[in-house]
Amino acid sequence: xxxxxxxxxxxxxxxxxAFYALLSLGLAVIFGMLRIVNFAHxxxxxLGAFTAFxxxxxLHLGFWPSLIIAxxxxxxxxxxxxxxxxxxxxxxxxxxxxxxxxxLTLLTQDLVKQVMLxxxxxxxxxxxxxxxxxxxxxxxxxxxxxxxxFVIGLALVICLxxxxxxxxxxxxxxxxxxxxxxxxxxxxxIDVSKWVTGVFGVGVGLxxxxxxxxxxxxxxxxxxxxxxxxxxxxxxxIGGLGSIMGSIITGFAVGVLAAIGAAxxxxxxxxxxxxxxxxxxxVRPSGLFGLPEGTR
Amino acid sequence: xxxxxxxxxxxxxxxxxxxxxxxxxxxxxxNLHVNPGEIVxxxxxxxxxxxxxxxxxxxxxxxxxxxxxxxxxxILKMPSNRIAARGLAWVPExxxxxxxxxxxxxxxxxxxxxxxxxxxxxxxxxxxLKARGHHPGSKLSGGEQQMLAMVRVLRSxxxxxxxDEPSEGLAPVIVQHIGQIIAExxxxxxxxxxxxxxxxxxxxLADRHYVYVDGQIVEEVQRHEVEARREDLLKxxxx
Numbered sequence: 235x236x237x238x239x240x241x242x243x244x245x246x247x248x249x250x251x252a253f254y255a256l257l258s259l260g261l262a263v264i265f266g267m268l269r270i271v272n273f274a275h276x277x278x279x280x281l282g283a284f285t286a287f288x289x290x291x292x293l294h295l296g297f298w299p300s301l302i303i304a305x306x307x308x309x310x311x312x313x314x315x316x317x318x319x320x321x322x323x324x325x326x327x328x329x330x331x332x333x334x335x336x337x338l339t340l341l342t343q344d345l346v347k348q349v350m351l352x353x354x355x356x357x358x359x360x361x362x363x364x365x366x367x368x369x370x371x372x373x374x375x376x377x378x379x380x381x382x383x384f385v386i387g388l389a390l391v392i393c394l395x396x397x398x399x400x401x402x403x404x405x406x407x408x409x410x411x412x413x414x415x416x417x418x419x420x421x422x423x424i425d426v427s428k429w430v431t432g433v434f435g436v437g438v439g440l441x442x443x444x445x446x447x448x449x450x451x452x453x454x455x456x457x458x459x460x461x462x463x464x465x466x467x468x469x470x471x472i473g474g475l476g477s478i479m480g481s482i483i484t485g486f487a488v489g490v491l492a493a494i495g496a497a498x499x500x501x502x503x504x505x506x507x508x509x510x511x512x513x514x515x516x517v518r519p520s521g522l523f524g525l526p527e528g529t530r
Numbered sequence: 531x532x533x534x535x536x537x538x539x540x541x542x543x544x545x546x547x548x549x550x551x552x553x554x555x556x557x558x559x560x561n562l563h564v565n566p567g568e569i570v571x572x573x574x575x576x577x578x579x580x581x582x583x584x585x586x587x588x589x590x591x592x593x594x595x596x597x598x599x600x601x602x603x604x605i606l607k608m609p610s611n612r613i614a615a616r617g618l619a620w621v622p623e624x625x626x627x628x629x630x631x632x633x634x635x636x637x638x639x640x641x642x643x644x645x646x647x648x649x650x651x652x653x654x655x656x657x658x659l660k661a662r663g664h665h666p667g668s669k670l671s672g673g674e675q676q677m678l679a680m681v682r683v684l685r686s687x688x689x690x691x692x693x694d695e696p697s698e699g700l701a702p703v704i705v706q707h708i709g710q711i712i713a714e715x716x717x718x719x720x721x722x723x724x725x726x727x728x729x730x731x732x733x734x735l736a737d738r739h740y741v742y743v744d745g746q747i748v749e750e751v752q753r754h755e756v757e758a759r760r761e762d763l764l765k766x767x768x769x
Contacts, residue, residue, distance in 0.1 A: 407635040411628045417590050418626040422640040423614035423686055 238375045243493040245373070249382045249451070251489020252389030253444050255482050257466040258473065259393055260440035262481040263400070266413045267433045269328070270320060273335035276463025277342040278438045280456060282308045282445025284346050287361055287454040291354060297364040301446050308442025313435040320434070321427075339460075347456040358456070361449035385447050392443065393482040396436075400478050409433060468511040474524020484522060539602060541566045541690055541721050542587070542618075547596035549579075549586045556582050557594070558745045564690060564721050569712070571724040571732040574742030574766060580725040581623055582745075584692040587723075588620040589613045600690070614640075619688035623695045623725075625679040629668035633659055636667045637682050646687030656681060673704035680711065690721045697728045709735060729763055741766050 257275060264272050285307050286300035295303065315338065323330045350356055362368075363381045370377040400406040411419045412426045420426045445459070452458055473484030488507060496503035514521060540563035549557035557579050564570045572580040585591040587598060589610035598606045605613050614620075619640075628636055637652060637659065653660040656677055662670060670678060676696055683691070693712070697705040705728070712722060712735055726732035732739065733756045741749040743766065751759055 404635075404638065407631050407639060410630040410635075411639055414628050414630050415626055417610075418620075418622060419639070421588050421590055421610045421614055421620050422683065423611050424639075424641065425609075425611045 239497065240494060241373075242376050242378075243497045244490050245376075245378055245382070245386070247490035247493030248386045248486060249489070250493065251486035252385050253448060253462060253485075254466055254469045254489050255393050255485025256389050256440050256444040256447075257462070258470045258481040258485050259396060259478065260437040261466065261470055262473075262475050262478060263396070263409075263440075264434055264437040265475045267409060267430055268316075268320070268324075270331045270335070271328070272434075272438070273332055273463075274315070274338040274342065275335075275438065275441050275466070276459030277339040278308050278312060278459075279441040279445040279448070279462065280346065280454075280459035281311065281342060282442030283361070283449040283452075283454045283458060284350070284445075284456070285442070286446040286449055287359055288349075290361070297362075297367075297446075297450070301443070304446045305439045305442040308445070309435040309439030312438030313431050315438075316431050316434040343456045343460070350454075350456065358453055358458075360453045363450035381450055385451070388447065389444075392440070393485075396440070397478050397482060465507050468507045470521075471511050472507075472514045472521060474518075474521020477523045480521075480523025538565050540564060540599075541568075541601060542723065543597070543599040544583075544587065545597040545599075547583070547586060547594060547598065549582050549591055549594040551582075551591075551593075556745050557586065560596070560745075560747055562740050562747065564723050566689070567716065567719050567721055568738070569716055569722045569724060569736045571726050571736035571739045572742055573726055573729065573732055573739055573763065576727070578742035579745040580742050581694050583742075584620060584622075584694055584723065584725060587613075588618060588692060590620070614686065614688075615643075617687070617689035618692065619683035619686060619690070620692040621679045621683060621694060621696065623698065625675050627667035627670065627675050627678055629666055631667055632664050633667055633670065633678060634663040636678060637685065640683055640686045642685050643687045647681065647684040649685075652681050652685070673700050673707070676700060676704075676708060677711070680708075684715075688720070690723060691715065692723050694725045695727065696724070697726065697731045705731060727767060729760075729767055733760075733763075739763075 257279060261272060261275055264270060282304050285304035286297070289295040289300045289303060319334060320331065323334060347357070350359070367381040367384050369380050371380050371383055400409055408419070408424060408429060412424070412429050416426050448458065469485055469488045470481065472488060473480045488510065491510065492503070492506045495506040502509070542564040544560055544562045547557055547560040548555065560579075560583055562570070572583060574580055582591060586594045589605070589608060594606070596606070598604065600613070600616055600618060603616065605616065628639070631639065637649070658674060659678060659681070662674070667675070667678065680693070680696065696708050696712070700708065709731060712724070716722065724732060724736060737753050739751040739756070740747045741751065741763070751763065756763070
């Protein structure tokens with residue numbers, strides 16, 4: 235085990251962490267305002283990757299335009315889901331939301347699988363990054379794929395912008411107020427339900443963006459979100475659903491810790507995140523950055 | 531329209547208001563009105579239905595029947611954000627200062643509308659809110675929270691303020707200050723519907739009083755009748 239090897243693992247971990255952070259950030263924003271654990275988040279991440287692939291096949295759109303258009307499409311799909319379906323479940327037991335979003339996951343996966351088979355005659359497909367991001371960069375201790383560095387950088391920028399908007403702007407103040415006390419915020423003359431729809435759209439749009447970013451690394455597959463979302467929920471449990479910055483930090487940190495752990499003791503690679511989750515649940519059930527129920 | 535129009539059209543007219551919390555029927559046929567520029571108080575014991583009346587008018591409590599007219603317009607079916615846009619503002623009993631927002635963000639939360647207080651005016655009247663601007667809202671004292679809660683909604687320029695127990699839990703000198711603020715707001719033409727258990731505070735400010743017992747209004751008392759009726763009114767409030 236050399237320092238050089240550990241450093242490489244840190245960068246590999248940051249790449250995974252970039253996806254954990256983008257996904258858990260969206261989950262946290264959605265949970266804060268809607269009190270909904272969005273099980274369809276992984277499927278919408280996959281939908282982002284698939285949309286980029288389909289835009290390329292049908293309209294010959296490359297990576298850069300798809301990086302903007304696909305998340306917007308996923309966000310609009312999310313808003314339609316919120317307006318058409320989730321909205322009817324507010325005030326009911328949380329298990330209804332779980333069933334609905336889980337059902338939407340299965341539906342989306344199979345729908346995309348059918349379309350990929352019938353329209354493009356593939357069950358999964360590679361997605362090429364733009365030429366400007368192909369190749370490697372010399373980091374001094376290793377050659378690292380340029381595209382993966384781009385993923386780390388873009389995820390960081392997007393996470394920080396989201397944090398800034400929520401914590402430091404008027405839009406963020408409205409979102410925080412609607413999260414804390416929707417009844418009074420509405421009585422101030424603010425149309426809270428409009429904001430709820432928008433926040434859900436942005437939250438799943440972040441998942442769609444992560445999907446497009448993941449496509450060149452993992453290739454486009456109808457089930458690409460299924461495994462990632464389970465790990466992401468573990469990340470959310472570790473970080474707690476209390477803070478925006480908390481979910482960003484936890485996302486990157488868990489990615490790095492899991493990669494280093496896997497390097498030190500390879501058999502543990504797939505379970506380390508869940509061991510971390512179990513420890514956090516024992517020591518601090520509300521998560522590292524979460525506030526205990528009732529103090530929120 | 532009746533054959534003879536009343537001298538003034540009431541700003542708020544509540545007719546046969548019934549309200550429900552789940553299965554329990556908590557307001558039984560409330561009839562009341564508030565004229566433009568008038569301060570009206572609702573007095574009665576805890577749980578008599580005073581706060582529920584304010585929540586029903588504001589549309590925060592939705593399971594209610596009857597007629598609610600504001601400026602002649604039916605507001606019963608409107609969501610509370612549209613009711614607010616018509617010129618009604620509610621200051622809840624718990625004050626609802628947002629703890630995840632700074633004092634300044636709390637002040638700027640209700641949308642500013644023409645005729646509403648500007649930030650300059652807010653800070654001139656309450657310099658303490660400017661000094662504490664970047665503190666979290668929850669770090670203010672009780673009196674400062676009550677000022678913030680009241681002045682915050684004035685930014686939307688309401689015509690009628692629904693004030694729920696502004697004197698609750700505050701030191702006498704601060705209660706007096708809050709009373710002065712309410713009196714000044716009335717001078718500017720703002721009407722107030724005030725829920726109070728502090729009879730001294732309520733009678734000093736209000737032009738009329740409605741007495742609540744068990745979800746019903748049992749009496750309406752005018753300002754000039756208060757002195758003669760003070761003993762009776764205190765009985766309504768005592769446990």
